[in-house]
Amino acid sequence: RLGVLHVGQRIEEQADFEKIYKNAWADNANACAKQYAGTGALKTDYTRQRTQWGLIMDGWNSLIRYYKNNFSDGFRQDAIDLFLGNYSVDEVEPASPLHVKKDWKFLALPIIMVVAFSMCIICLLMAGDTWTETLAYVVFWGSASFGTFAIILYNGKDFVDAPKLVQKEK
Numbered sequence: 001r002l003g004v005l006h007v008g009q010r011i012e013e014q015a016d017f018e019k020i021y022k023n024a025w026a027d028n029a030n031a032c033a034k035q036y037a038g039t040g041a042l043k044t045d046y047t048r049q050r051t052q053w054g055l056i057m058d059g060w061n062s063l064i065r066y067y068k069n070n071f072s073d074g075f076r077q078d079a080i081d082l083f084l085g086n087y088s089v090d091e092v093e094p095a096s097p098l099h100v101k102k103d104w105k106f107l108a109l110p111i112i113m114v115v116a117f118s119m120c121i122i123c124l125l126m127a128g129d130t131w132t133e134t135l136a137y138v139v140f141w142g143s144a145s146f147g148t149f150a151i152i153l154y155n156g157k158d159f160v161d162a163p164k165l166v167q168k169e170k
Contacts, residue, residue: 022047038068074161087165106159109148116145 026044033041039061045054081087120141128134
């Protein structure tokens, strides 16, 4: 009806059209997913042709989505709540609910954990003069990385970037 095909032609016989249509469909999925989730869509290579690289990219995008969803997307939900009218600004309230002072641990603990874990790996790869020296370094840096990881897990809710605006009552 749209004049894409001539009379008697079948869509299954149009390989070029199918390829263009599937690529446009996958590109649209990527654009929508980037707006909503911050990464490209997962499994778009199914639409095109499934590859090992597509599988690796799906895993990478899933990790990025997990990080963004838990640690850096609260502002996005706040913006959506403001835009949709789920939160109304109170002119009497002097302080902004969006400004929350962060403690030093939010920057220091992740850095300490990454440095300690890196040192543990380096000590494993570059063995010392004796095995006891290497073991001592690995145990020290391993316990330092495990300890900071445990502290981060214990204070996990403080590290999460939750939306700061409260839903208005209906």
